[in-house]
Amino acid sequence: MSKDQTNQCCCGGNNEQFAKLDEVLVKYEGVKGALIPVLQEAQNVYGYLSKDIITRIGEKLGIATSQIYGVATFYSQFHLKPRGRNIIRVCQGTACHVRGAKAILQALEDNLKISAGSTTPDLKFTLETVACIGACGLAPVLMINDDTHGRLTPEAIPGILAKYA
Ligand code: FES
Secondary structure, three states: OOHHHHHEOOOOOEOOOOHHHHHHHHHOOOOOOOHHHHHHHHHHHHOOOOHHHHHHHHHHHOOOHHHHHHHHHHOOOOOOOOOOOEEEEEEOOHHHHHOOHHHHHHHHHHHHOOOOOOEOOOOOEEEEEEOOOOOHHHOOOEEEOOEEEOOOOHHHHHHHHHOOO
């Protein structure tokens, strides 16, 4: 048997890839209600919950993968697809809406060549819409990671994105 084969786990990943996940799983062994904290920690480590990660969690915790997907898709904090290094949250709340939030979203989609809810193929940006980010006085507003950008115009979008590229 080759080294590669010995490192293969039953869900298709190798053991090294899952070393950090296994550390998390060991910590929660026998703990009731461990699924959500395990999913949170796994996502913190890997950025998102891949099929292989969910399969391994299911095996180790003795929970059906369908049940794990049920939980992971119910809570918006969990992501089943890779996320970009920069998370853009563009506000579509009422105050922003009346000040042209739709045009801002359109400018983002045009510049990034993705639609809201997606990630660019180079994993630089994930584009999300939110209802209000509590900065209505600066409408229309978006956040990139922890930075707030307000009083936006569609023309300003390429320059803002360039700072994170
Ligand atoms: S509605 Fe956009 S920040 Fe409040």
